[in-house]
Amino acid sequence: MDDLKLRKEIFISFPRRDLYPSPKFLSKKEANSIPFSLKELPNLLQRFSFSRNSPEAKVMEETLKVCGIPPIKGETKYCATSPKAMVDFVQEIMGDKTEIKALSTTHFSNSTPLLQKYIILDTPEEVETPKMVACHTMPYAYAIFYCHHTVSKSKVFKVSLGGENGDKVKAIAVCHLDTSEWSPSHVSFRVLGISSGTCPICHFFPSDNLLWVPKFAIAQVI
Numbered sequence: 001m002d003d004l005k006l007r008k009e010i011f012i013s014f015p016r017r018d019l020y021p022s023p024k025f026l027s028k029k030e031a032n033s034i035p036f037s038l039k040e041l042p043n044l045l046q047r048f049s050f051s052r053n054s055p056e057a058k059v060m061e062e063t064l065k066v067c068g069i070p071p072i073k074g075e076t077k078y079c080a081t082s083p084k085a086m087v088d089f090v091q092e093i094m095g096d097k098t099e100i101k102a103l104s105t106t107h108f109s110n111s112t113p114l115l116q117k118y119i120i121l122d123t124p125e126e127v128e129t130p131k132m133v134a135c136h137t138m139p140y141a142y143a144i145f146y147c148h149h150t151v152s153k154s155k156v157f158k159v160s161l162g163g164e165n166g167d168k169v170k171a172i173a174v175c176h177l178d179t180s181e182w183s184p185s186h187v188s189f190r191v192l193g194i195s196s197g198t199c200p201i202c203h204f205f206p207s208d209n210l211l212w213v214p215k216f217a218i219a220q221v222i
Contacts, residue, residue: 016107017208031081038064048141059139077148090212099215105207108168118161127156129217152178175202
């Protein structure tokens, strides 16, 4: 979290990914009519005309496996197969009477470099929120969002970044303050050279991921 400060330089892969190109979104009624489980994979592949050894089959299998993994302690997770199902899950976490909004990373250019140096242009703003639900896109035959909420403390930031090639990004970042329940083999620990539970870990959201917070949550300079 100490890296989120004005003029800090960060090497990161930050490709622009649009939320609405493909795969397509299904209505909740249509999505509910299609089985979503690993044991149904052969039937699903036949339904969508994918061969067993195709790249599409491999990513569908992986997504179904990820969605079937039990949540860690203090986590509530759900793979939403439609936008309506995603909103319903978020609303259930936040409370029926809580108005909600989705935050996402915004790109101000169309280039998509794989990796470059970015510099933090302004002092990051913290979005003060009592709860959040992160929803990540997953590869599948149609749009799937892996959504999860944890009771462990996290912080949300809006961060303005400028890339070496002139790209400008207003990014959403989440910092997890307690990682003690994460798997010791989590990729973050290998990348950072640390152990679980030792220090906060932050990550940026790609532009096709959503972070849901209550509508009253306001961004303030930290």
